Amino acid sequence: MKPSFLKKYGTHAILLPVSILWVGPLIWILVTSVKTRVEVFDASSGLLPQNFIWDNYPAAMAVAPFATYMANSFLVTGSILICQIITISLAAYAFARLTFPFKNVIFSFFLLQIMFPIYAIFLTNFITVRELGLLNSLPAMVVPFVASGYGTFMLRQAFRQVPTELSDAARLDGCGHLSTLWHVYLPLVRPTLVAFAIISVVTHWNDYMWPLLVTNSESVRTLPIGLGLLAKSDSGADWTRLMAATVIVISPLLLLFIIFQRRFVDSFMHAGLK
């Protein structure tokens, strides 16, 4: 009895301090966003603020149009996700269930995209987007991510687990490929779709470099870019306002994460299993 007792509390004894270290920055953001400027620069004032100051939030909102940034972030992330679901479902179905010449060669070309880091091709993609006349528009932030080798791969694996009897039955009932995909396959691979959606949303909601390159006016900027600009204009001095803005920027995803914590973590873990 005793060793397991010790082991149980031993794990907590290690995990608790480490997790506090991990949560530290988040607590710091929240606490600083309700402090006064004087308290921030006074190292002896302690962690908690003397009075909770909420003024930093409206002050941050007044400096930059965060509502516009948030709407743009929603539009861009949502469009990317919808486009990706369409392209990867179609391609994954073809790879999983149809026979055609050069299937493996074409599939390996899809996988190639996973191996090429976006940071090695952002430059030439920038030139392409400029040539298409898309600079400084919302589509500029969407088009490079419409196709996804990673998503196609994940979904193809999931489709191959679906028993062929099910699709054969659907085909005998007169369903075409598209309606078989829609009525049989997609509902059955929902966990994989959710996992892919999470990865996609987290990646593109938080993306900084690409939106930074292709936008230069406030009407099309996304949240991370807005925050970066605010940081520059404040030159790091007005931490209270900056941390209030940070809370505004990080809260949508963190709220979603808190609400769907269990599902979120489970789907993410399934996705990682590949």
Next chain:
Amino acid sequence: MRFPSFTPTKETMVALAMLLPSLVFLSAFTYWPILRSFYFSFHDVMLGSDKIYFLGWENYERVLSDALFWKSFRNTAFYTLITIPAAIICALLLAVALDTKIRGVALYRSAFFYPVMIPSVAAGMVWVFLYAPGYGPINAMMETLGLPKLEWLYSSDWALPAIMVMSIWKYSGYFMLILLAALQMVPRDLYEAARLDGVSGWHQLIHITVPLISPTIYFVVIIGVLHSYQIFDYVFVMTQGGPADATNVLTLYIYQNAFQYQDIGFASTVANMLLLFIGGLIAVIASTLGRRVHYLGR
């Protein structure tokens, strides 16, 4: 005589139609840019000018004799080779600790995973604050522990390590979840048998757990290397490559050449070198670590 294989079947046509949307976008934004970057690297191309001049190997000769390129290359390599293994070891230990049935597992998982959800700009800014030399909490903490205060991001010795510590904080949770999923597939009776044979916890980890989840560890290493270029965001927000180029990395160097000096040809050459570096690193990992991966039942 007929050549049946030359007449596409209906199924082939359906498949092509289904692949078409992906292929169009992959061609335009993955394959074409790679080819074009290769083409640009042999030419003099300026941003905002339509004229292109053939240069041959000149850009490559310039890259190889450029001190700043080598500095960014070393910084990138140093960052990747320390941060990715450190984050993975950290993630593995966390995953093993959280694979037990202890109270508050969900809370712990959230505590370690939430940094993944935070935009890198926001994370970068918070850490600039945490590292601030005068009033930053990290220096205050070091002072109470009796350690010397450091200039962190303003010191050419400590700026890159400071960014690396932050990256480990940001990515461990992501790797942890992937490893946790693999751990949950490991048969419990193996540990039971080992425990009865008197094998210690540490030896169980090294001789049972790690070999059994080695395919996943391998996957995480590859993903980690491909992700390690996110460092651009941090460097751009936190140090702009300074002080004295101590945190300049290849991605930032490409950005500077392309958008500050408008030299697309040279920047493309550096991008190709980056690609070569990542490709080489992955080849090395595949031929060393990849050979040692142990697949159950295969």
